[in-house]
Amino acid sequence: MAMDAGEIERLIRAGIPDAEVTIRDLAGDGDHYAATVIAASFRGKSRVQQHQLVYQALQGQMGGKLHALALQTGVPDAA
Numbered sequence: 001m002a003m004d005a006g007e008i009e010r011l012i013r014a015g016i017p018d019a020e021v022t023i024r025d026l027a028g029d030g031d032h033y034a035a036t037v038i039a040a041s042f043r044g045k046s047r048v049q050q051h052q053l054v055y056q057a058l059q060g061q062m063g064g065k066l067h068a069l070a071l072q073t074g075v076p077d078a079a
Contacts, residue, residue, distance in 0.1 A: 002030035003065045008058070012037060015057025026070065034070040043075045050074075 005023040012021050012035070019039040026032040035054070042050045050073035055062055062069065 002067070003061060004030060005033065008033060008035065008066065008069075011059060011061070012054060012057045015059075016041060016053060020076075026068075031067040033066070033068065034072070036072045038074050038076055040076055042073060047073065 005025055009021045009023050012019055016037065016039050018041050019037050022036040024034045026034055037050075037054050039050075042053070045053070051071055054071060054073060058066065058069075
């Protein structure tokens with residue numbers, strides 16, 4: 001069972017309340033998405049740490065209900 005874009009966005013916003021989130025379905029199959037997540041709370045964190053925060057917000061869904069997520073992260077003034 002695949003996740004829909006709305007659920008991905010909801011989970012990310014719940015885990016990172018200040019995030020601006022954009023989700024795109026890459027293949028039209030509800031299984032392969034791209035996400036851009038911009039948040040002031042990422043300031044001072046490495047790109048790896050930013051991605052880890054997004055994956056934590058997804059509550060273990062990566063590799064299960066969510067098959068693939070191309071992820072771009074950043075802070076508002078660097079976006």
